Amino acid sequence: MKSLLLKVISFGVSSLSVELLRPWPVLLGIGLGLSTILFILVGGTGERYRGVTFGAILIGIYAMIGAEITPAWYWQPLLLPGGALFYGIISLILLYYRPYRLLDEQLARGFMALSGYMDEKSSLFPSDKVQQKQVRGRLALLNIEMVNTLERIKEVLNSYRDANESDERLTLRFHYFMILQGLHERAASTHERYDLLSNEVANREVVELAGHTLHELSHAARKFADCLLSGTRFSSPSSLKWIVDALTVKVEQLNLEQTHPVRLLTGNLTRAGISFQRLTVEPEQPVLPKLSRDERSFWQRFRSQLSFQHPRFRYAIRLALCFWIGFFISEYFEIDKGEWIVLTILFVLQPSYSATRKRLFQRVLGTITGIVGGVLIVKLLTLPGQVLLMLTSAFFFFAWLKRQYSVSVVFITVFVLCAFNLISSRGVPVMLPRLIDTIIGAFLALGTVRFLWPQWQYKRLPGLLTGALQKNIIYLRAILAEYDKGTSDDNLEYRIARREAHQADNAVALSWQDMQAEPRKYRKFRKKAFKLTHLNHALLSFVSAFGAHRELGQSVNSRLLIMGQMVLEIFESNSSSQVKAEEISAVIQQVQELLKADLPPLERQQFILLYNIADIGRQLLVERNKPEEEL
DSSP: OHHHHHHHHHHHHHHHHHHHHTTOHHHHHHHHHHHHHHHHHHHTTOHHHHHHHHHHHHHHHHHHHHTTTOSSTTHHHHHHHHHHHHHHHHHHHHHHHSTTHHHHHHHHHHHHHHHHHHHHHGGGSSOOHHHHHHHHHHHHHHHHHHHHHHHHHHHHHHHHHHHOSOSGGGHHHHHHHHHHHHHHHHHHOOSSOHHHHHHOGGGHHHHHHHHHHHHHHHHHHHHHHHHHHHTOOOOOOHHHHHHHHHHHHHHHHHTOOTTOHHHHHHHHHHHHHHHHHHTTSOOOOSSOOOOOOOOOOHHHHHHTTOSTTSHHHHHHHHHHHHHHHHHHHHHHTTOTTTHHHHHHHHHHOOSSHHHHHHHHHHHHHHHHHHHHHHHHHHTTOOHHHHHHHHHHHHHHHHHHHTTOHHHHHHHHHHHHHHHHHHHHSOTTTTHHHHHHHHHHHHHHHHHHHHHSSOOOHHHHHHHHHHHHHHHHHHHHHHHHHHHHHOOOTTOHHHHHHHHHHHHHHHHHHHHHHHHTTSOGGGOTTHHHHHHHHHHHHHHHHHHHHHHHTGGGTTSOOHHHHHHHHHHHHHHHSSSOHHHHHHHHHHHHHHHHHHHHSOOOHHHHHHHHHHHHHHHHHHHHHHHHHSOOOOO
16 A cells, blocks of 8 residues: 555656646756656665656656647646556455465465476486586576575565564465575585586486476476465375485485485485475464565665665666756657657666667567557557557556567557557557657667766676675585584574575676677676686585585584585685685595595585585686686
């Protein structure tokens, strides 16, 4: 209800301001730019405000577009907020009967993202070295979606928790969320280079079986997501139990030693299968686990953005300046429907060059396709047919908006065409100005992000990699603490460390991806950047494997904790990368000597996992120490 009230008020103020300032274009342009900066910064204070403020900017631009055909100045300030109010009331009625629908939808998104991640990872079993690099690149991008979804679920859970007097109704959803986090950690973990496992003829069949098991786990995650959306009862698929049992039997038949990576992999997959069985069990937890939250006040969060170094502040200034340029071009050259230039800028201009470039092609391609297809269809339809086409286009616009932006643009273009045709019989004539304005706005947006304070990725990557390594160290420290003290139900510090490590790794992967779309002369040090990005993700995967097996730490060898602490201290020291690599090599030799001894199977598994972490960490330090070669 608070969000709805904010929407109605902000939409009303935005559309009324446009109508009142319309006779004075200079004041309208100044107001457009300044309000954009304010709205963008308010949106940066929290998820609740982000959608509202973006909508307010959008409504203001739509009011500029509709001002020419509105019967009186007060129509748009009444009808636009009225539409938001009408939609909001319907949403509130639906939420009254299914108050946890939003939370269930977010949890379903989380399990769908997990399903996609597991399905992609199943391609590693079996795989060669080349395939492994390609799949890991796709996994790094899927992990971005996965971690972002987990963050969104956490925010929604906190919101529901604030609105409930008792945690009792949220117990089951918290249970699902905790299992989802555990499954993600298992899915992200790596125990061995899978190309090496695949090359061993004796392991080939069991490796293929592991791939099929991951595929079945993916199917189970998707099935659970469907059950959350439909409100039906979930039962773990029988096929999952059968294939996990078959995998276990096959590993036993091979008579592998207890510390073989295949056994570790099998144990991880088996526990993942057990996690899906736990989804059907009602949790008995009187006190729900804590979730991290931003405890700062609204004004503290707002003020934290008031620095030119803050990316959101820079984006707000860049967007406002681009609006002013587009608005000036529209007014000075008296371009027909020139407000669409500003509308295109809003949708195309993104914080980064690569995202803006991608959105430019999607917007232009979608607009051209929508205009050509829409004009041909509209000319054949009667009035009722156009109404039906408009409603259908609106439905498919929202259906495709999150999946494929260019397709959604096709449908919104057809919607606009029908709307103008029905209101003023000018749908077809305005399509050519719309196309011209779209092209102008799109290239203005690209030029703005290209020349106004561009932040090329080769400059950002070193800092992001350093930050990611620090987060991995904090994550490893939290895991060692769990090994030392034992796991608990409310391990908030551990969960925060894990989430921040994944977020830092995602920032590195996203930066590397963005670099590929930047101008050629700014794609510096690509080979080294790729290797470091790949090694950092591999380090996180090995640390995740160590964390995924932390419940094994019932009887922890004290030397494991000592050597783990030694690795942490080496990473945290102020020594050069070369000295650190030599010190870690010494620790690796100590672990190798221990592995030659007759250790119990459980302790041997733990030392192998620590060995993997130290070895990939050493490779990371060696690569960072190599001289940079520009391409």
